[in-house]
Amino acid sequence: MDDNKIAEYGEKLKQLGIKNEVLKHPHLVKPIEVVTYLGQTLADSAATLLFIADGQPITLIRRDDVKISFSKVKKLLGIKDLRIASQEEFVKITGLPVGAARHYLPGVKQTIIDKKVFEKEYVLGGTGSFQHTIRLKSEDLKKLPNSSVTDIIEDDIAISQGLSGNKIKRVFSGIRATGRLHLGNYLGAVKGFLELEKTGQYETIYCVVDVHSITTPYKPEALRKNKREIIIDYLAAGLDPQKSLIIYQSDIPQHTELAFYFSTAETVARMQHLPTFKDKVKQYPHNVTMALLNYPILMAADILVYKTELVPVGIDQEPHLEVTREIARKMNQEYGMNFPEPIRFATKGSYVPSLSGEGKMSKTVEGSFINLTDSADVIRKKVRSVPTATTSGGEMNPGVKTLFAFADLFISSEVEKYKKDFENGTLQFVTLKDAIADAVYKELQPFQKKREEIIKDQAYIDKVIKEGAEKARSIASQTVAEVKEKMGLS
Ligand code: TRP
Numbered sequence: 272m273d274d275n276k277i278a279e280y281g282e283k284l285k286q287l288g289i290k291n292e293v294l295k296h297p298h299l300v301k302p303i304e305v306v307t308y309l310g311q312t313l314a315d316s317a318a319t320l321l322f323i324a325d326g327q328p329i330t331l332i333r334r335d336d337v338k339i340s341f342s343k344v345k346k347l348l349g350i351k352d353l354r355i356a357s358q359e360e361f362v363k364i365t366g367l368p369v370g371a372a373r374h375y376l377p378g379v380k381q382t383i384i385d386k387k388v389f390e391k392e393y394v395l396g397g398t399g400s401f402q403h404t405i406r407l408k409s410e411d412l413k414k415l416p417n418s419s420v421t422d423i424i425e426d427d428i429a430i431s432q433g434l435s436g437n438k439i440k441r442v443f444s445g446i447r448a449t450g451r452l453h454l455g456n457y458l459g460a461v462k463g464f465l466e467l468e469k470t471g472q473y474e475t476i477y478c479v480v481d482v483h484s485i486t487t488p489y490k491p492e493a494l495r496k497n498k499r500e501i502i503i504d505y506l507a508a509g510l511d512p513q514k515s516l517i518i519y520q521s522d523i524p525q526h527t528e529l530a531f532y533f534s535t536a537e538t539v540a541r542m543q544h545l546p547t548f549k550d551k552v553k554q555y556p557h558n559v560t561m562a563l564l565n566y567p568i569l570m571a572a573d574i575l576v577y578k579t580e581l582v583p584v585g586i587d588q589e590p591h592l593e594v595t596r597e598i599a600r601k602m603n604q605e606y607g608m609n610f611p612e613p614i615r616f617a618t619k620g621s622y623v624p625s626l627s628g629e630g631k632m633s634k635t636v637e638g639s640f641i642n643l644t645d646s647a648d649v650i651r652k653k654v655r656s657v658p659t660a661t662t663s664g665g666e667m668n669p670g671v672k673t674l675f676a677f678a679d680l681f682i683s684s685e686v687e688k689y690k691k692d693f694e695n696g697t698l699q700f701v702t703l704k705d706a707i708a709d710a711v712y713k714e715l716q717p718f719q720k721k722r723e724e725i726i727k728d729q730a731y732i733d734k735v736i737k738e739g740a741e742k743a744r745s746i747a748s749q750t751v752a753e754v755k756e757k758m759g760l761s
Pocket of ligand 1 (some may be wrong): 545591
């Protein structure tokens with residue numbers, strides 16, 4: 272889309288009596304990014320949406336901080352069927368690139384403008400180009416041909432506004448409650464969660480996915496204990512319940528409810544072919560349950576029930592995120608939902624190897640992990656157990672490699688010295704192991720001290736869990752209500 276075409280559009284508006292100014296900016300697709308770049312908010316931007324109403328294209332203009340109410344529009348027009356135009360329809364009808372709609376679309380016979388648009392004197396709008404935005408007097412929009420003004424938005428705008436009143440990206444991550452958190456979770460995941468929380472740029476939701484924990488064999492008593500320990504670990508690691516929602520999955524029944532609705536969007540065959548499913552089948556050949564097959568669907572529900580855009584998880588979870596995006600697309604296409612297609616967020620977290628010398632630290636592999644509450648003695652014993660060679664020098668075996676990986680993480684300034692000793696064949700492994708163990712213990716000290724403080728106040732922990740669940744339910748129930756309405760269930 273070149274500058275000429277944009278200028279032509281500006282001229283066309285002027286002919287209609289709509290004065291305007293074209294603003295140039297870098298290539299930006301998302302409204303939030305455009306308005307932020309221009310120093311405005313979503314409330315200052317009036318988006319044009321192409322809908323199909325009983326087979327006929329119509330345009331709806333609404334502010335970017337609110338949502339269209341399908342039921343209001345249907346009632347207003349006396350129609351049965353209303354849906355967002357598909358990408359193909361959009362291109363065919365407007366001749367513009369998908370996502371670049373503008374207020375005046377000549378191919379469309381009816382334009383309805385939401386009345387809230389006029390609360391602002393000026394509004395921004397699309398131009399057909401991702402590098403240009405138009406600014407005009409709101410009142411002038413009434414001069415668009417075949418347009419009318421009325422109320423067509425949802426009364427409750429909590430979803431698009433979010434918890435903090437600003438539309439900022441939502442982050443969701445889950446940790447299974449199959450055991451206590453260990454050093455690998457702490458450095459690889461929780462520290463990343465903390466970093467995201469601290470930026471203040473996101474709405475962060477951190478969840479103990481206890482329902483996922485029952486998809487493989489488990490003991491109820493152990494689950495009850497572990498899930499609470501993980502919440503305590505989150506708090507001891509420094510997550511702030513004032514800034515993040517810290518929740519149990521099973522406290523928000525909308526996760527499992529939505530998972531059932533989502534299960535209509537995926538086939539059994541698709542689920543059976545996922546690598547994560549195949550691994551579990553190998554691991555537990557006698558427990559290939561419906562719950563296990565549904566695992567990825569429930570995960571999609573965890574993420575989409577909050578309309579999450581960013582998911583900080585390991586690369587091993589990418590197949591599940593693909594399923595999540597697939598479900599989002601299907602729900603949007605079939606039922607006119609507005610689910611985002613969430614992406615994996617690669618946090619800076621480190622990869623922590625297993626003490627066994629094979630793979631990454633894992634709570635399901637005995638002897639592979641250091642618990643966050645381990646004492647100095649226990650840590651020393653565990654690090655000493657890393658299988659190293661009897662003499663140093665020569666090729667590094669997996670155990671020695673593991674040890675040096677730990678050295679990189681915890682005593683980086685001394686690594687060179689130890690490496691030289693190894694090459695010269697003068698390294699005493701126990702010296703290196705004890706140096707690492709001391710450093711790990713030191714790193715965990717603040718965490719352990721904070722944890723001791725927190726467990727003295729069990730009522731506080733209860734309060735965090737209860738309040739988190741209440742806030743989470745209020746968001747989740749809106750999404751489920753919307754899905755039920757669109758799916759014809761209510
Ligand atoms: N499947 C994830 C894991 O094994 C845990 C999980 C469940 C999750 N639901 C989620 C992670 C939602 C991120 C978002 O690690």
